[in-house]
Structure formats: C-alpha cells, structure tokens
Amino acid sequence: MPILSRAALVEHLVRTRIAGDVATPRDNNLSHYRKLANGDRHYWLGLELGDRWTDEQDVLAVMAERCGVIDDPAHRTGQDTIDPELTVDGLERMAARLRKAAAGQERVLFATGHPGALIDVHSRVAAALRAQGCDIVRIPGGLVADEGYVVQFADVAVFERGASLWHTHSPEPMNAILDGLGEDGRPDLVIADHGWAGVLAQPVQDRVHGLRGVG
Structure with missing residues (x-):
C-alpha cells in the first residue's frame, strides 16, 4: 500500500469529513462541554477532573487549541470543525509510538468504547503489530462491568450487554480488564479510546490501577 504524503492525507481527511467540516453540529459539541463542566461524569471519559474544569x-x-474546533463562544449553532493539520500531527505521534511497539515487540492491548466505528481500525493495527512480533493481549473470560460483560472481538476489547456491543464512556470495563490481567499480565501499550483510555491517563499516584509505560 503506498504511503500518503502529508498533503494527500490532509485532503483525504477533509474529503471524508473525518476532519475539516465534520458531521457533528456545534450545539451538540457545546452541550457536551457544558455537561463536562457541570460534573456529568459520563462526559469525563474516565478522567477524574475534580473542580479543574468547571467553566x-x-x-x-x-478543545479549540487541541482539536481545532471553532473558538468563538458566540458561535452556538451550525457546523463545527476539526483541524486536519492537528489531526495529522496526532497521527504522526501515534505512528511513532506504533513503530516503537513493533521494534520492541511489545505486549499491546486494544479496546474501544465505540465498537461500531473502531473495531475494524483497531483490528487491522493489531494484525500489523502481530506480524511484527508483538504479543496482542488476550483478556480473561467472564469479566463483568456496568451490568454487562467485557469481551474481545477481532482482538479488540468491547462492552457487551444483552447480546449487543454498546457504545460506552465508562472506565469500568478497562478497570475489569486490569483486575483480570493482574500485575504480571499488564500490557506495555494500550490503544484505546473513551473511558477505556481516560482511566489510563490518570496520574499513576491517582489511579488504583497503575500502568507504567503504557501509552
């Protein structure tokens, strides 16, 4: 597969609306920011924010600085944006970390709270890392969280309830995995999103489940 130039990748992201003018409306984004600021833990995505973000x-x-959403607080409705250049910067950082994992043949765990969109992406990356000698972590069976189960599908840990895969912001599925793996089974790298990633982003001293050297 040919490697895209940065310019070609930016063009692809904008054309497919992964970045640039995205499908998420502005009022929906602002509603989520407001709920986060008001202490709705569903929008904390596994982080412990305390009183740090109350405005x-x-x-x-x-969000404007890190993602490139429109920074005008008077812009309340209509279209919002994601900066494609910032997106490619993030992809380049991710690529560097994946190269490090491949070179070191690390143990890697994949998980997603957005199974409808991301299972295939994570699964393909897992297959590529396995081909380079990485150990793709298998989670224990029978893990329970949030009145459902944590299962693995195509190398990706997901949340299942009522025979369906669920979108979730909760950190509890990842906590269940860490408990199930134990200290000796912890991965070197976790590739995850939503609350699955947020709980791992806590400072080590603030987490019950500390993972050293996990990105």
Whole structure:
C-alpha cells in the first residue's frame, strides 16, 4: 500500500469529513462541554477532573487549541470543525509510538468504547503489530462491568450487554480488564479510546490501577 504524503492525507481527511467540516453540529459539541463542566461524569471519559474544569468556556478553549474546533463562544449553532493539520500531527505521534511497539515487540492491548466505528481500525493495527512480533493481549473470560460483560472481538476489547456491543464512556470495563490481567499480565501499550483510555491517563499516584509505560 503506498504511503500518503502529508498533503494527500490532509485532503483525504477533509474529503471524508473525518476532519475539516465534520458531521457533528456545534450545539451538540457545546452541550457536551457544558455537561463536562457541570460534573456529568459520563462526559469525563474516565478522567477524574475534580473542580479543574468547571467553566464551559475553558473547555471550549482547550478543545479549540487541541482539536481545532471553532473558538468563538458566540458561535452556538451550525457546523463545527476539526483541524486536519492537528489531526495529522496526532497521527504522526501515534505512528511513532506504533513503530516503537513493533521494534520492541511489545505486549499491546486494544479496546474501544465505540465498537461500531473502531473495531475494524483497531483490528487491522493489531494484525500489523502481530506480524511484527508483538504479543496482542488476550483478556480473561467472564469479566463483568456496568451490568454487562467485557469481551474481545477481532482482538479488540468491547462492552457487551444483552447480546449487543454498546457504545460506552465508562472506565469500568478497562478497570475489569486490569483486575483480570493482574500485575504480571499488564500490557506495555494500550490503544484505546473513551473511558477505556481516560482511566489510563490518570496520574499513576491517582489511579488504583497503575500502568507504567503504557501509552
């Protein structure tokens, strides 16, 4: 498969609306920022924010800086954006970390709270890393969280309830995995999103489940 130039990748992201003018409406984004600021833990994505982010405008400012959403607080409806250049910067950082994992033949765990969109992406990356000698972590069977089960599908840990895979922001499925793996079974790298990643982003001293050297 040919490697895309940065310009070609930016064009692809904009054309497919992964970045640039995205499908998420502005009022939906602002609603999520407001709920985060008001302490709705569903929108904390596994992080423990305390009283650090209690102003919707502060959340908007950091999202504008990190993701490139429109930074004008008066813009309340219509289209919102994701900066494609910032997106490619993030992809390049991710590529560097994946190269390190492949070179070191690391143990890697994949998980997603958005199974409808991301299972195939994570599964393909898992297959590529396995081909380079990485150990793709298998989670224990019978893990329970949030009145459902944590299962693995195509090398990716997901949340299942009522025979369906669920979108979830909760950190509890990842906590169940870490408990099930134990200290000796912990991965070197976790590739995850939503609450599955947020719980791992906590400072080690603030987490019950500390993972050293996990990105």
